[in-house]
Amino acid sequence: xxxxxxxxxxxxxxxxxxxxxxxxxxxxxxxxxxxxxxxxxxxxxxxxxxxxxxxxxxxxxxxxxxxxxxxxxxxxxxxxxxxxxxxxxxxxxxxxxxxxxxxxxxxxxxxxxxxxxxxxxxxxxxxxxxxxxxxxxxxxxxxxxxxxxxxxxxxxxxxxxxxxxxxxxxxxxxxxxxxxxxxxxxxxxxxxxxxxxxxxxxxxxxxxxxxxxxxxxxxxxxxxxxxxxxxxxxxxxxxxxxxxxxxxxxxxxxxxxxxxxxxxxxxxxxxxxxxxxxxxxxxxxxxxxxxxxxxxxxxxxxxxxxxxxxxxxxxxxxxxxxxxxxxxxxxxxxxxxxxxxxxxxxxxxxxxxxxxxxxxxxxxxxxxxxxxxxxxxxxxxxxxxxxxxxxxxxxxxxxxxxxxxxxxxxxxxxxxxxxxxxxxxxxxxxxxxxxxxxxxxxxxxxxxxxxxxxxxxxxxxxxxxxxxxxxxxxxxxxxxxxxxxxxxxxxxxxxxxxxxxxxxxxxxxxxxxxxxxx
Numbered sequence: 001x002x003x004x005x006x007x008x009x010x011x012x013x014x015x016x017x018x019x020x021x022x023x024x025x026x027x028x029x030x031x032x033x034x035x036x037x038x039x040x041x042x043x044x045x046x047x048x049x050x051x052x053x054x055x056x057x058x059x060x061x062x063x064x065x066x067x068x069x070x071x072x073x074x075x076x077x078x079x080x081x082x083x084x085x086x087x088x089x090x091x092x093x094x095x096x097x098x099x100x101x102x103x104x105x106x107x108x109x110x111x112x113x114x115x116x117x118x119x120x121x122x123x124x125x126x127x128x129x130x131x132x133x134x135x136x137x138x139x140x141x142x143x144x145x146x147x148x149x150x151x152x153x154x155x156x157x158x159x160x161x162x163x164x165x166x167x168x169x170x171x172x173x174x175x176x177x178x179x180x181x182x183x184x185x186x187x188x189x190x191x192x193x194x195x196x197x198x199x200x201x202x203x204x205x206x207x208x209x210x211x212x213x214x215x216x217x218x219x220x221x222x223x224x225x226x227x228x229x230x231x232x233x234x235x236x237x238x239x240x241x242x243x244x245x246x247x248x249x250x251x252x253x254x255x256x257x258x259x260x261x262x263x264x265x266x267x268x269x270x271x272x273x274x275x276x277x278x279x280x281x282x283x284x285x286x287x288x289x290x291x292x293x294x295x296x297x298x299x300x301x302x303x304x305x306x307x308x309x310x311x312x313x314x315x316x317x318x319x320x321x322x323x324x325x326x327x328x329x330x331x332x333x334x335x336x337x338x339x340x341x342x343x344x345x346x347x348x349x350x351x352x353x354x355x356x357x358x359x360x361x362x363x364x365x366x367x368x369x370x371x372x373x374x375x376x377x378x379x380x381x382x383x384x385x386x387x388x389x390x391x392x393x394x395x396x397x398x399x400x401x402x403x404x405x406x407x408x409x410x411x412x413x414x415x416x417x418x419x420x421x422x423x424x425x426x427x428x429x430x431x432x433x434x435x436x437x438x439x440x441x442x443x444x445x446x447x448x449x450x451x452x453x454x455x456x457x458x459x460x461x462x463x464x465x466x467x468x469x470x471x472x473x474x475x476x477x478x479x480x481x482x483x484x485x486x487x488x489x490x491x492x493x494x495x496x497x498x499x500x501x502x503x504x505x506x507x508x509x510x511x512x513x514x515x516x517x518x
Contacts, residue, residue: 039183
Protein backbone atom coordinates (compact mmCIF):
# COMPACT_ATOMS: atom_id res chain seq x y z
CA UNK A 1 0.00 0.00 0.00
CA UNK A 2 2.89 2.37 0.82
CA UNK A 3 4.45 1.72 -2.57
CA UNK A 4 1.12 2.33 -4.29
CA UNK A 5 0.70 5.58 -2.33
CA UNK A 6 4.11 6.86 -3.45
CA UNK A 7 3.38 5.89 -7.04
CA UNK A 8 0.11 7.81 -6.94
CA UNK A 9 1.76 10.86 -5.38
CA UNK A 10 4.58 10.85 -7.89
CA UNK A 11 2.10 10.39 -10.72
CA UNK A 12 0.12 13.34 -9.42
CA UNK A 13 3.23 15.52 -9.25
CA UNK A 14 4.11 14.50 -12.75
CA UNK A 15 0.69 15.57 -13.94
CA UNK A 16 0.97 18.91 -12.10
CA UNK A 17 4.47 19.60 -13.34
CA UNK A 18 3.63 18.50 -16.84
CA UNK A 19 0.44 20.57 -16.74
CA UNK A 20 2.36 23.67 -15.63
CA UNK A 21 4.87 23.22 -18.40
CA UNK A 22 2.11 22.80 -20.96
CA UNK A 23 0.26 25.83 -19.54
CA UNK A 24 3.39 27.98 -19.87
CA UNK A 25 3.91 26.76 -23.42
CA UNK A 26 0.31 27.53 -24.35
CA UNK A 27 0.42 30.99 -22.74
CA UNK A 28 3.72 32.09 -24.25
CA UNK A 29 3.20 34.38 -27.23
CA UNK A 30 5.61 33.16 -29.94
CA UNK A 31 5.39 36.56 -31.67
CA UNK A 32 6.40 38.63 -28.63
CA UNK A 33 9.85 38.96 -27.16
CA UNK A 34 10.32 37.85 -23.56
CA UNK A 35 13.37 40.10 -23.09
CA UNK A 36 13.53 43.85 -22.84
CA UNK A 37 16.25 45.52 -24.92
CA UNK A 38 17.51 49.02 -25.61
CA UNK A 39 15.52 49.51 -28.80
CA UNK A 40 12.22 48.57 -27.13
CA UNK A 41 12.83 51.01 -24.31
CA UNK A 42 13.84 53.73 -26.79
CA UNK A 43 10.54 53.26 -28.65
CA UNK A 44 8.59 53.56 -25.39
CA UNK A 45 10.38 56.78 -24.45
CA UNK A 46 10.02 58.38 -27.88
CA UNK A 47 6.33 57.50 -28.25
CA UNK A 48 5.68 58.87 -24.79
CA UNK A 49 6.62 62.30 -26.15
CA UNK A 50 5.19 62.04 -29.65
CA UNK A 51 2.05 59.92 -29.48
CA UNK A 52 0.78 58.85 -26.09
CA UNK A 53 -0.51 62.21 -24.86
CA UNK A 54 -2.42 62.91 -28.12
CA UNK A 55 -3.68 59.42 -28.89
CA UNK A 56 -7.37 60.39 -28.78
CA UNK A 57 -9.32 63.23 -30.36
CA UNK A 58 -10.02 64.94 -27.04
CA UNK A 59 -6.45 64.69 -25.78
CA UNK A 60 -5.14 65.92 -29.15
CA UNK A 61 -7.27 69.06 -29.13
CA UNK A 62 -6.62 70.13 -25.52
CA UNK A 63 -3.43 72.21 -26.15
CA UNK A 64 -5.15 73.89 -29.10
CA UNK A 65 -8.09 74.89 -26.91
CA UNK A 66 -5.67 76.46 -24.44
CA UNK A 67 -3.88 78.13 -27.38
CA UNK A 68 -7.20 79.58 -28.66
CA UNK A 69 -7.01 77.91 -32.08
CA UNK A 70 -10.43 76.29 -31.86
CA UNK A 71 -13.50 75.81 -29.68
CA UNK A 72 -15.23 72.61 -28.63
CA UNK A 73 -18.99 72.17 -28.66
CA UNK A 74 -19.47 69.01 -26.60
CA UNK A 75 -19.34 70.90 -23.32
CA UNK A 76 -17.58 73.77 -21.60
CA UNK A 77 -13.89 72.83 -21.69
CA UNK A 78 -11.67 74.28 -18.98
CA UNK A 79 -8.69 75.05 -21.20
CA UNK A 80 -10.83 77.10 -23.59
CA UNK A 81 -11.93 79.25 -20.67
CA UNK A 82 -8.52 79.62 -18.98
CA UNK A 83 -8.94 77.01 -16.28
CA UNK A 84 -5.64 75.33 -15.45
CA UNK A 85 -5.97 72.39 -13.11
CA UNK A 86 -3.26 70.28 -11.58
CA UNK A 87 -0.15 69.26 -13.43
CA UNK A 88 1.23 65.75 -13.12
CA UNK A 89 4.75 64.39 -13.18
CA UNK A 90 3.84 61.21 -15.06
CA UNK A 91 6.09 62.13 -17.98
CA UNK A 92 9.03 62.34 -15.59
CA UNK A 93 8.28 58.88 -14.19
CA UNK A 94 8.77 57.39 -17.66
CA UNK A 95 12.41 58.49 -17.48
CA UNK A 96 13.03 55.45 -15.29
CA UNK A 97 13.42 53.56 -18.56
CA UNK A 98 16.57 55.49 -19.48
CA UNK A 99 19.14 53.66 -17.27
CA UNK A 100 18.14 50.16 -18.48
CA UNK A 101 18.02 51.43 -22.09
CA UNK A 102 21.66 52.47 -21.73
CA UNK A 103 22.59 49.35 -19.76
CA UNK A 104 21.37 46.93 -22.45
CA UNK A 105 23.31 48.62 -25.27
CA UNK A 106 25.62 46.08 -26.93
CA UNK A 107 28.40 48.36 -28.23
CA UNK A 108 30.13 51.49 -27.00
CA UNK A 109 28.74 53.49 -29.93
CA UNK A 110 25.19 52.36 -29.16
CA UNK A 111 25.67 53.14 -25.49
CA UNK A 112 26.69 56.70 -26.35
CA UNK A 113 23.70 57.14 -28.66
CA UNK A 114 21.17 55.76 -26.20
CA UNK A 115 22.67 57.86 -23.43
CA UNK A 116 22.46 60.93 -25.67
CA UNK A 117 18.86 60.08 -26.53
CA UNK A 118 18.11 59.70 -22.82
CA UNK A 119 19.55 63.12 -22.04
CA UNK A 120 17.43 64.77 -24.74
CA UNK A 121 14.21 63.07 -23.60
CA UNK A 122 14.97 63.89 -19.96
CA UNK A 123 15.64 67.54 -20.83
CA UNK A 124 12.43 67.76 -22.85
CA UNK A 125 10.22 66.23 -20.16
CA UNK A 126 11.67 68.34 -17.35
CA UNK A 127 11.36 71.47 -19.52
CA UNK A 128 7.62 70.94 -20.09
CA UNK A 129 7.00 70.15 -16.41
CA UNK A 130 8.96 73.07 -14.95
CA UNK A 131 7.30 75.43 -17.45
CA UNK A 132 3.99 74.38 -15.93
CA UNK A 133 4.73 74.63 -12.21
CA UNK A 134 8.13 76.24 -11.46
CA UNK A 135 10.40 74.53 -8.90
CA UNK A 136 10.22 70.73 -9.00
CA UNK A 137 12.18 67.57 -8.16
CA UNK A 138 15.13 67.20 -10.53
CA UNK A 139 18.41 66.09 -8.94
CA UNK A 140 16.65 63.49 -6.78
CA UNK A 141 13.83 62.59 -9.20
CA UNK A 142 13.40 58.90 -10.08
CA UNK A 143 15.95 57.78 -7.48
CA UNK A 144 13.55 55.68 -5.45
CA UNK A 145 14.87 52.35 -6.71
CA UNK A 146 18.56 53.23 -6.90
CA UNK A 147 18.92 55.34 -3.74
CA UNK A 148 15.67 54.76 -1.83
CA UNK A 149 14.75 58.44 -2.19
CA UNK A 150 10.96 58.25 -2.04
CA UNK A 151 10.37 61.92 -1.26
CA UNK A 152 12.69 63.86 -3.58
CA UNK A 153 13.65 67.40 -2.73
CA UNK A 154 12.53 70.28 -4.94
CA UNK A 155 15.20 72.06 -6.96
CA UNK A 156 14.80 75.73 -7.83
CA UNK A 157 13.62 76.43 -11.36
CA UNK A 158 17.01 77.96 -12.09
CA UNK A 159 18.72 74.72 -11.03
CA UNK A 160 16.31 72.71 -13.19
CA UNK A 161 17.12 74.89 -16.22
CA UNK A 162 20.85 74.55 -15.58
CA UNK A 163 20.33 70.79 -15.51
CA UNK A 164 18.30 70.86 -18.73
CA UNK A 165 21.01 72.86 -20.53
CA UNK A 166 23.72 70.50 -19.27
CA UNK A 167 21.77 67.47 -20.47
CA UNK A 168 21.29 68.98 -23.93
CA UNK A 169 25.03 69.73 -24.10
CA UNK A 170 25.71 66.11 -23.15
CA UNK A 171 23.27 64.89 -25.78
CA UNK A 172 25.17 66.83 -28.43
CA UNK A 173 28.52 65.35 -27.38
CA UNK A 174 27.31 61.76 -26.98
CA UNK A 175 25.33 61.65 -30.22
CA UNK A 176 28.31 63.11 -32.10
CA UNK A 177 30.39 60.14 -30.89
CA UNK A 178 27.63 57.54 -31.13
CA UNK A 179 26.23 55.38 -33.88
CA UNK A 180 22.84 54.79 -35.44
CA UNK A 181 20.51 52.82 -33.18
CA UNK A 182 17.30 50.79 -33.17
CA UNK A 183 13.84 51.51 -31.83
CA UNK A 184 13.40 54.98 -33.33
CA UNK A 185 10.09 55.58 -35.19
CA UNK A 186 10.97 59.22 -36.00
CA UNK A 187 14.45 59.41 -37.53
CA UNK A 188 15.13 55.73 -38.12
CA UNK A 189 17.84 55.78 -35.46
CA UNK A 190 20.06 58.37 -37.18
CA UNK A 191 22.22 59.82 -34.42
CA UNK A 192 22.97 62.95 -36.46
CA UNK A 193 19.26 63.86 -36.66
CA UNK A 194 18.89 63.53 -32.89
CA UNK A 195 21.99 65.66 -32.37
CA UNK A 196 20.54 68.40 -34.59
CA UNK A 197 17.27 68.21 -32.69
CA UNK A 198 18.95 68.47 -29.28
CA UNK A 199 20.93 71.54 -30.36
CA UNK A 200 17.92 73.24 -31.96
CA UNK A 201 15.75 72.56 -28.93
CA UNK A 202 18.45 73.99 -26.65
CA UNK A 203 18.14 77.29 -28.52
CA UNK A 204 14.40 77.21 -27.79
CA UNK A 205 15.12 76.63 -24.10
CA UNK A 206 17.61 79.50 -24.03
CA UNK A 207 15.16 81.89 -25.68
CA UNK A 208 12.70 81.14 -22.88
CA UNK A 209 15.39 82.44 -20.52
CA UNK A 210 15.44 85.85 -22.23
CA UNK A 211 14.68 87.63 -18.96
CA UNK A 212 17.76 86.01 -17.40
CA UNK A 213 20.46 87.23 -19.79
CA UNK A 214 22.29 88.90 -16.90
CA UNK A 215 22.65 85.67 -14.93
CA UNK A 216 26.35 84.71 -14.75
CA UNK A 217 25.61 81.02 -14.22
CA UNK A 218 23.22 80.61 -17.14
CA UNK A 219 25.29 82.57 -19.70
CA UNK A 220 22.23 82.67 -21.96
CA UNK A 221 23.54 84.76 -24.86
CA UNK A 222 27.00 83.22 -24.75
CA UNK A 223 25.55 79.71 -24.96
CA UNK A 224 23.17 80.73 -27.72
CA UNK A 225 25.92 82.23 -29.88
CA UNK A 226 28.16 79.20 -29.43
CA UNK A 227 25.46 76.74 -30.51
CA UNK A 228 24.55 78.76 -33.61
CA UNK A 229 28.20 79.10 -34.61
CA UNK A 230 29.50 75.62 -33.85
CA UNK A 231 26.80 72.96 -33.80
CA UNK A 232 24.62 71.29 -36.45
CA UNK A 233 20.95 72.33 -36.43
CA UNK A 234 17.73 71.26 -38.17
CA UNK A 235 18.08 71.80 -41.93
CA UNK A 236 14.49 71.84 -43.28
CA UNK A 237 11.01 70.56 -42.46
CA UNK A 238 12.11 67.01 -43.25
CA UNK A 239 14.17 67.19 -40.04
CA UNK A 240 11.06 67.94 -37.95
CA UNK A 241 10.75 65.91 -34.76
CA UNK A 242 7.38 64.64 -35.95
CA UNK A 243 5.47 61.37 -35.91
CA UNK A 244 3.95 60.22 -39.21
CA UNK A 245 0.77 58.16 -39.02
CA UNK A 246 -0.16 55.11 -41.09
CA UNK A 247 -3.19 53.14 -42.25
CA UNK A 248 -2.58 50.42 -39.66
CA UNK A 249 -5.19 50.05 -36.93
CA UNK A 250 -4.36 52.30 -33.98
CA UNK A 251 -1.84 54.29 -36.03
CA UNK A 252 -4.18 56.70 -37.84
CA UNK A 253 -4.01 60.48 -37.47
CA UNK A 254 -5.86 61.31 -34.21
CA UNK A 255 -8.80 63.03 -35.95
CA UNK A 256 -9.11 60.81 -39.00
CA UNK A 257 -12.36 59.00 -39.79
CA UNK A 258 -10.73 56.22 -41.81
CA UNK A 259 -12.29 54.09 -43.09
CA UNK A 260 -15.21 56.48 -43.58
CA UNK A 261 -17.84 55.99 -40.92
CA UNK A 262 -15.45 54.31 -38.50
CA UNK A 263 -17.25 55.93 -35.60
CA UNK A 264 -14.94 58.82 -34.82
CA UNK A 265 -17.10 60.87 -32.45
CA UNK A 266 -15.29 64.05 -33.49
CA UNK A 267 -16.45 63.62 -37.08
CA UNK A 268 -20.01 62.63 -36.26
CA UNK A 269 -20.59 65.34 -33.68
CA UNK A 270 -18.88 68.19 -35.50
CA UNK A 271 -17.68 69.72 -32.25
CA UNK A 272 -15.03 72.11 -33.56
CA UNK A 273 -15.13 75.72 -34.71
CA UNK A 274 -11.97 77.59 -35.69
CA UNK A 275 -11.32 80.88 -33.93
CA UNK A 276 -10.72 84.45 -35.02
CA UNK A 277 -7.28 84.28 -33.34
CA UNK A 278 -6.29 81.86 -36.11
CA UNK A 279 -8.55 82.91 -39.00
CA UNK A 280 -8.26 86.70 -38.86
CA UNK A 281 -4.47 87.05 -39.30
CA UNK A 282 -4.54 84.51 -42.13
CA UNK A 283 -7.15 86.65 -43.88
CA UNK A 284 -5.42 89.95 -43.12
CA UNK A 285 -2.11 88.66 -44.45
CA UNK A 286 -3.62 86.91 -47.51
CA UNK A 287 -2.09 83.68 -46.28
CA UNK A 288 -3.15 80.66 -48.35
CA UNK A 289 -2.62 78.32 -45.42
CA UNK A 290 -6.14 79.42 -44.51
CA UNK A 291 -7.52 77.25 -47.31
CA UNK A 292 -5.58 74.20 -46.09
CA UNK A 293 -6.55 74.68 -42.44
CA UNK A 294 -10.24 75.47 -42.79
CA UNK A 295 -13.49 75.02 -44.65
CA UNK A 296 -15.56 78.05 -45.67
CA UNK A 297 -18.69 79.03 -43.80
CA UNK A 298 -21.67 77.22 -45.36
CA UNK A 299 -23.71 80.39 -44.85
CA UNK A 300 -21.24 82.46 -46.87
CA UNK A 301 -21.16 79.86 -49.65
CA UNK A 302 -24.97 79.76 -49.81
CA UNK A 303 -24.96 83.57 -50.05
CA UNK A 304 -22.78 83.35 -53.16
CA UNK A 305 -19.21 83.53 -51.88
CA UNK A 306 -16.61 81.35 -53.59
CA UNK A 307 -14.58 78.80 -51.62
CA UNK A 308 -11.42 80.61 -52.73
CA UNK A 309 -12.62 83.93 -51.26
CA UNK A 310 -10.89 84.88 -47.99
CA UNK A 311 -14.11 86.48 -46.80
CA UNK A 312 -15.90 83.13 -46.97
CA UNK A 313 -13.99 82.06 -43.87
CA UNK A 314 -15.29 83.04 -40.44
CA UNK A 315 -13.62 82.55 -37.06
CA UNK A 316 -15.42 82.65 -33.72
CA UNK A 317 -14.30 84.48 -30.58
CA UNK A 318 -13.16 81.69 -28.18
CA UNK A 319 -13.89 83.71 -25.03
CA UNK A 320 -17.59 84.06 -25.90
CA UNK A 321 -20.02 82.31 -23.57
CA UNK A 322 -20.53 78.64 -24.33
CA UNK A 323 -24.23 79.25 -25.02
CA UNK A 324 -23.34 81.99 -27.51
CA UNK A 325 -20.93 79.67 -29.29
CA UNK A 326 -23.60 76.97 -29.40
CA UNK A 327 -25.93 79.43 -31.10
CA UNK A 328 -23.21 80.23 -33.64
CA UNK A 329 -22.65 76.54 -34.17
CA UNK A 330 -26.32 76.06 -34.88
CA UNK A 331 -26.29 78.90 -37.39
CA UNK A 332 -23.49 77.19 -39.44
CA UNK A 333 -21.86 80.59 -40.02
CA UNK A 334 -18.32 79.60 -39.05
CA UNK A 335 -15.30 77.78 -40.42
CA UNK A 336 -14.54 74.23 -39.39
CA UNK A 337 -11.46 72.07 -39.91
CA UNK A 338 -10.49 71.23 -43.47
CA UNK A 339 -11.70 67.82 -44.64
CA UNK A 340 -8.15 66.54 -45.01
CA UNK A 341 -7.81 66.25 -41.24
CA UNK A 342 -10.60 63.68 -41.09
CA UNK A 343 -10.37 61.95 -44.47
CA UNK A 344 -6.65 61.07 -44.48
CA UNK A 345 -4.92 58.50 -42.29
CA UNK A 346 -1.90 60.82 -42.16
CA UNK A 347 -3.19 64.34 -42.76
CA UNK A 348 0.31 65.42 -41.81
CA UNK A 349 3.00 64.26 -39.37
CA UNK A 350 2.49 65.86 -35.96
CA UNK A 351 5.59 67.63 -34.73
CA UNK A 352 6.96 68.16 -31.25
CA UNK A 353 9.65 70.55 -32.42
CA UNK A 354 10.01 71.74 -36.00
CA UNK A 355 12.38 73.43 -38.38
CA UNK A 356 10.13 76.51 -38.38
CA UNK A 357 10.28 76.68 -34.57
CA UNK A 358 14.06 76.89 -34.87
CA UNK A 359 13.94 79.56 -37.58
CA UNK A 360 11.56 81.76 -35.60
CA UNK A 361 13.80 81.36 -32.54
CA UNK A 362 16.77 82.52 -34.61
CA UNK A 363 14.74 85.43 -36.01
CA UNK A 364 13.73 86.62 -32.54
CA UNK A 365 17.26 86.21 -31.19
CA UNK A 366 18.54 88.35 -34.07
CA UNK A 367 15.99 91.09 -33.35
CA UNK A 368 17.03 90.99 -29.69
CA UNK A 369 20.67 91.44 -30.74
CA UNK A 370 21.93 88.06 -29.50
CA UNK A 371 23.34 86.97 -32.88
CA UNK A 372 24.26 88.67 -36.15
CA UNK A 373 25.57 87.91 -39.60
CA UNK A 374 22.21 86.79 -40.96
CA UNK A 375 19.18 89.07 -41.04
CA UNK A 376 16.12 88.39 -38.92
CA UNK A 377 14.08 88.56 -42.13
CA UNK A 378 16.05 85.62 -43.59
CA UNK A 379 15.30 83.39 -40.60
CA UNK A 380 11.70 84.63 -40.43
CA UNK A 381 11.14 83.89 -44.13
CA UNK A 382 12.66 80.42 -43.74
CA UNK A 383 10.22 79.68 -40.91
CA UNK A 384 7.21 80.72 -42.99
CA UNK A 385 8.30 78.91 -46.15
CA UNK A 386 9.21 75.81 -44.14
CA UNK A 387 5.68 75.68 -42.75
CA UNK A 388 4.09 76.23 -46.16
CA UNK A 389 6.25 73.64 -47.91
CA UNK A 390 5.45 71.11 -45.18
CA UNK A 391 1.70 71.65 -45.61
CA UNK A 392 1.82 71.60 -49.42
CA UNK A 393 3.93 68.44 -49.50
CA UNK A 394 1.53 66.57 -47.20
CA UNK A 395 -1.72 67.63 -48.90
CA UNK A 396 -3.12 65.79 -51.94
CA UNK A 397 -3.90 68.09 -54.86
CA UNK A 398 -7.68 68.05 -54.42
CA UNK A 399 -9.89 71.14 -54.49
CA UNK A 400 -11.59 70.31 -51.18
CA UNK A 401 -8.19 70.23 -49.46
CA UNK A 402 -6.95 73.63 -50.69
CA UNK A 403 -10.14 75.18 -52.11
CA UNK A 404 -8.47 76.05 -55.40
CA UNK A 405 -5.90 78.21 -53.60
CA UNK A 406 -2.93 75.91 -54.00
CA UNK A 407 0.42 77.06 -52.59
CA UNK A 408 2.93 76.58 -55.40
CA UNK A 409 6.66 77.26 -55.22
CA UNK A 410 6.32 80.75 -56.68
CA UNK A 411 3.75 81.80 -54.07
CA UNK A 412 5.71 80.26 -51.19
CA UNK A 413 8.94 81.91 -52.29
CA UNK A 414 7.44 85.38 -52.68
CA UNK A 415 5.05 85.46 -49.70
CA UNK A 416 7.43 86.25 -46.78
CA UNK A 417 8.77 89.36 -48.57
CA UNK A 418 5.31 90.78 -49.35
CA UNK A 419 4.55 94.20 -47.94
CA UNK A 420 2.12 93.04 -45.26
CA UNK A 421 4.29 90.13 -44.09
CA UNK A 422 7.94 91.26 -44.17
CA UNK A 423 9.45 92.32 -40.84
CA UNK A 424 9.18 96.03 -40.18
CA UNK A 425 8.81 98.59 -37.41
CA UNK A 426 10.28 98.58 -33.91
CA UNK A 427 11.91 95.54 -32.31
CA UNK A 428 8.73 94.89 -30.36
CA UNK A 429 6.61 95.06 -33.51
CA UNK A 430 8.95 92.64 -35.26
CA UNK A 431 8.77 90.20 -32.33
CA UNK A 432 4.98 90.40 -32.54
CA UNK A 433 5.19 89.48 -36.24
CA UNK A 434 7.57 86.59 -35.53
CA UNK A 435 5.44 85.11 -32.75
CA UNK A 436 2.28 85.51 -34.83
CA UNK A 437 3.86 83.56 -37.67
CA UNK A 438 5.09 80.92 -35.23
CA UNK A 439 1.52 80.66 -33.93
CA UNK A 440 0.11 80.18 -37.43
CA UNK A 441 2.75 77.58 -38.32
CA UNK A 442 1.95 75.56 -35.20
CA UNK A 443 -1.73 75.03 -35.92
CA UNK A 444 -2.25 71.39 -34.84
CA UNK A 445 1.53 71.18 -34.42
CA UNK A 446 4.13 71.80 -31.75
CA UNK A 447 5.15 70.51 -28.36
CA UNK A 448 2.55 70.45 -25.65
CA UNK A 449 1.24 73.97 -24.94
CA UNK A 450 3.98 75.69 -27.01
CA UNK A 451 1.65 78.42 -28.33
CA UNK A 452 0.23 79.11 -24.87
CA UNK A 453 3.74 79.28 -23.42
CA UNK A 454 4.71 81.73 -26.17
CA UNK A 455 1.69 83.90 -25.45
CA UNK A 456 2.53 83.85 -21.73
CA UNK A 457 6.12 84.83 -22.53
CA UNK A 458 5.49 87.56 -25.12
CA UNK A 459 1.79 88.47 -25.09
CA UNK A 460 1.45 87.44 -28.76
CA UNK A 461 -0.82 86.77 -30.44
CA UNK A 462 -3.23 88.72 -28.28
CA UNK A 463 -5.86 86.61 -26.51
CA UNK A 464 -9.04 88.38 -25.42
CA UNK A 465 -9.75 88.21 -21.70
CA UNK A 466 -13.49 88.01 -21.05
CA UNK A 467 -14.01 88.30 -17.31
CA UNK A 468 -17.62 87.15 -17.63
CA UNK A 469 -16.62 83.74 -19.05
CA UNK A 470 -13.09 83.10 -17.79
CA UNK A 471 -12.90 80.27 -15.26
CA UNK A 472 -9.66 81.47 -13.74
CA UNK A 473 -9.89 82.90 -10.22
CA UNK A 474 -9.88 85.86 -10.34
CA UNK A 475 -11.51 86.02 -13.75
CA UNK A 476 -9.87 89.38 -14.42
CA UNK A 477 -6.49 87.65 -14.88
CA UNK A 478 -5.12 85.09 -17.29
CA UNK A 479 -3.59 82.19 -15.34
CA UNK A 480 0.17 81.72 -15.59
CA UNK A 481 0.80 78.27 -14.07
CA UNK A 482 -0.72 74.94 -13.08
CA UNK A 483 -1.24 73.70 -9.52
CA UNK A 484 1.23 71.14 -8.22
CA UNK A 485 0.22 67.48 -8.66
CA UNK A 486 -2.10 66.04 -6.03
CA UNK A 487 0.23 63.03 -5.68
CA UNK A 488 2.99 65.38 -4.53
CA UNK A 489 0.71 66.92 -1.92
CA UNK A 490 -0.23 63.46 -0.71
CA UNK A 491 3.17 61.74 -0.69
CA UNK A 492 5.82 64.48 -0.77
CA UNK A 493 4.02 67.20 1.14
CA UNK A 494 6.96 68.61 3.12
CA UNK A 495 9.02 69.25 0.00
CA UNK A 496 6.22 70.58 -2.18
CA UNK A 497 4.96 72.86 0.58
CA UNK A 498 8.46 74.23 1.06
CA UNK A 499 8.61 74.98 -2.68
CA UNK A 500 5.22 76.70 -2.58
CA UNK A 501 6.33 78.77 0.38
CA UNK A 502 9.64 79.84 -1.15
CA UNK A 503 8.18 80.74 -4.56
CA UNK A 504 4.57 81.74 -4.07
CA UNK A 505 4.23 83.02 -0.49
CA UNK A 506 2.56 79.77 0.51
CA UNK A 507 -0.23 79.97 -2.07
CA UNK A 508 -0.35 77.27 -4.75
CA UNK A 509 -2.59 79.15 -7.15
CA UNK A 510 -2.69 79.80 -10.89
CA UNK A 511 -1.67 83.47 -10.76
CA UNK A 512 1.73 83.39 -9.07
CA UNK A 513 4.77 84.20 -11.21
CA UNK A 514 7.44 81.52 -11.39
CA UNK A 515 11.13 82.42 -11.55
CA UNK A 516 11.39 82.27 -15.35
CA UNK A 517 8.67 84.92 -15.73
CA UNK A 518 10.23 87.45 -13.35
